[in-house]
Amino acid sequence: MERPTPTEAPLSLAQNQGFEDFFRREFVGLVALAEAVSGDPAAAEDLASEAMSRAHRSWPKISGYDKPGAWARRVTINLAHSRRRKRKRRDAFVRSHRADQLVIAAPQADHPVWAAVATLPDRQRAAIALHYLEDLPVAEIAHILEISVSTATSHLHNARTNLAELLAEGSNR
Amino acid sequence: MNSSNHTDNNPGPEEQVATAFENLKDRRADTTNVPAAYQRVTTTSARRSRTILWSAIAAGGVAAAAIYGAIALTGEGGLEVTTPEGPATQQTAPAPVPTAPISAPKTTLTTTIVPQPDPSAPENSAVTTSEPPPTSVAESSSPTVVQGLMTPVADAISISIEDADLGFSYFGECSIDLIDAVVPERALCSQYAYTDDYGTDVHEYIAVESLGFLEVVDGRFNSATDAASLILIRMIDGQPVVVGSSSVGAWVTVAPDGAVSEMLLDDGEVVWEPDAAPLRPVVSQDVYGETWFGVLEAPCSPILYAAKFGQDVRPIGASIHPALDPSGRFLASLSADDATSCTMNRLIVRDLHGLAEPSVAGTFDAESLEWLSSTTLQVTTTDGAQFTVEIGADGSIGAIPAPFGS
Numbered sequence: 001m002e003r004p005t006p007t008e009a010p011l012s013l014a015q016n017q018g019f020e021d022f023f024r025r026e027f028v029g030l031v032a033l034a035e036a037v038s039g040d041p042a043a044a045e046d047l048a049s050e051a052m053s054r055a056h057r058s059w060p061k062i063s064g065y066d067k068p069g070a071w072a073r074r075v076t077i078n079l080a081h082s083r084r085r086k087r088k089r090r091d092a093f094v095r096s097h098r099a100d101q102l103v104i105a106a107p108q109a110d111h112p113v114w115a116a117v118a119t120l121p122d123r124q125r126a127a128i129a130l131h132y133l134e135d136l137p138v139a140e141i142a143h144i145l146e147i148s149v150s151t152a153t154s155h156l157h158n159a160r161t162n163l164a165e166l167l168a169e170g171s172n173r
Numbered sequence: 174m175n176s177s178n179h180t181d182n183n184p185g186p187e188e189q190v191a192t193a194f195e196n197l198k199d200r201r202a203d204t205t206n207v208p209a210a211y212q213r214v215t216t217t218s219a220r221r222s223r224t225i226l227w228s229a230i231a232a233g234g235v236a237a238a239a240i241y242g243a244i245a246l247t248g249e250g251g252l253e254v255t256t257p258e259g260p261a262t263q264q265t266a267p268a269p270v271p272t273a274p275i276s277a278p279k280t281t282l283t284t285t286i287v288p289q290p291d292p293s294a295p296e297n298s299a300v301t302t303s304e305p306p307p308t309s310v311a312e313s314s315s316p317t318v319v320q321g322l323m324t325p326v327a328d329a330i331s332i333s334i335e336d337a338d339l340g341f342s343y344f345g346e347c348s349i350d351l352i353d354a355v356v357p358e359r360a361l362c363s364q365y366a367y368t369d370d371y372g373t374d375v376h377e378y379i380a381v382e383s384l385g386f387l388e389v390v391d392g393r394f395n396s397a398t399d400a401a402s403l404i405l406i407r408m409i410d411g412q413p414v415v416v417g418s419s420s421v422g423a424w425v426t427v428a429p430d431g432a433v434s435e436m437l438l439d440d441g442e443v444v445w446e447p448d449a450a451p452l453r454p455v456v457s458q459d460v461y462g463e464t465w466f467g468v469l470e471a472p473c474s475p476i477l478y479a480a481k482f483g484q485d486v487r488p489i490g491a492s493i494h495p496a497l498d499p500s501g502r503f504l505a506s507l508s509a510d511d512a513t514s515c516t517m518n519r520l521i522v523r524d525l526h527g528l529a530e531p532s533v534a535g536t537f538d539a540e541s542l543e544w545l546s547s548t549t550l551q552v553t554t555t556d557g558a559q560f561t562v563e564i565g566a567d568g569s570i571g572a573i574p575a576p577f578g579s
Contacts, residue, residue, distance in 0.1 A: 023211050023340065032201040036194065044201075052214045113193035132194035164186040 011059055019059045023052055027071050028078045030132065038080035039118045047083065051075040066125035070144050073134075077126045077144070084122070116166035123147070124159035131156055496542040496550070503568055505550050507539050520552065524568040537577040552577075 011019065035044035053071050055062050062068045117125055123145060129138055130141045142152035184192065240542045505522045520535055538555045545551050551561045554577070563571035572578060 019215075020211065024207055024213070027207055027210055028202050028205050029198075031205050032198050035197060035201070045205065049210055049214050052210075053217050056215055080529075095394075111193065113189050117190075117193075128190075129194070132191060134199055160187070160190075163190055167189055168188040 011056075015059055017057055018063050022055070022063070022068060026072055028050060029069075030072055032133050033073060033129055034076050036081050036117065036133060037077050037120055037122075037126050038083050039114065039125075040083065043083055047079045050079055066074065067143075070140070073130065073144050074146070077129075081122045081126070112167060112170045113163075116163050116170070118161055119166065120162055124155045124162065127152055127155040128159040128163070399438045496544055498544045498547045498550075498564070500547050502547070503564060505542050505544070505564075507542065520550075520562065520570060520573065522550070522564055522568050522570055535577050537573075 002119070026046060030048035031044045033050065034047035034051075035041050038044060038047060049151055054075055055068065055072050062071055065071055120128065126145055130136050130144060134140075136144075138152050138156065139149050142149045145152060145155075147155070268458075349361055497503070498505070503522050503524055505520065507520055520539075537552065537560075539552050540555045540557075541553045543551045543553070545561065548564050548566075549561050551559060553559050558577075560574045560577055562573055565571070
């Protein structure tokens, strides 16, 4: 996927309309995807908004893609991963330096499925989210995640296996 | 996963997961105010500038030695670090509008090292290093912009990246406690990068500390498009020097002898640690004295990453049982046609210096690969059988003997 060039010029009326249609079509899905991948319901809309903001700035280019929605999903997933990393690192930092200020809560941890999803590696989580939320074929998931189809298959397989084990463990307790 | 034995009151894992995602979709559809979000996004987007404020703060324990720098991204992929006048003042520098095509070939990385704060100042009493002059280093090729800014020695380093225009911040604190660094080469420092205006995570920033020999590579494969973001900084004569960047994320800790003591993937997941068998790293110095490594993500998850420090890191793909030839030029591995069965039945030999990637299909399920010489590879199958194949100078694979060859 080519890297879009941000636009400096205002969008034309037609471009604006195109972006608005795109936004209305995709935004809710991106929010759900952001929540599933980041594990943070409170941040989901911000993440999706950030992805859309980038799409807006590069809309003349992105609108020319075969699947601008795939680009937006990839950005959303990247942003969600970044957020998780950042949180992880901040938590680690706080843990080691400011234990008295330590407040770490997995936002979705009270739900067994989301608690299990949160334990998956990033790419497994992204793959499973795209699978369940978007009902995408493996080839499309691979395209969005920039991995081969066999790797996407592997991630999906591993994610489902891991989730099954985690949920089975939870129900046996 | 067998869900047939589950009733509606006791759904199986598959149903639980599907239902949870379905509920998530429904909830978001019910609660998301799309028109308001649209207004917010378009307004924010129009206001946004590329001004990025980078500040780096060195602070540790009781010490608070601080330096700040404003870094301007240039269209050519260069980077300018501006040394601040004082130790506690943030400075901003608007980034010029990129003038070169983003997809242009690799660009040059330039890093300016900022001098340390005055160690004699009372507030910097815990900083014990001398004060070197500013050093400019033009190094390596890089597909994108990177930066390095740090104090050569400090108790800890904290780096923050702020978008001054929007008022939001990314923080990437990291800490290297040199005092407690019993095993210095494992003193990885945390890091963070921001995603640029192109929708691409490009700048995994680096924080590195050294006791004279430590090298930390940092970066990740996290690209909305085609970014690259592996960065290697070496401490050379007490100075951090950016020596390269790469395209697939990994944290790597390297001992002076070139051994990889730790490697993490871009998502922070530990890929391999010295005691974390059965993941299989391969590390080798090639004929030019450069270190290559490959590592498997998981025993049966056929993803192999290979990297040459300071230049390139790339996913090799569906491979397992990697083995470098004695010269470090060829990486042999096995590929599974069926990722779920882990049956390895395709031998691949890659020339790590960019030549052809020939492969030959077989029907064997291999246990290991071993280079007997730079031209002879021995394959041991899971049932104990062995055969050798000859590797040509161009990486071509000779005939696989019956009954293994196809």
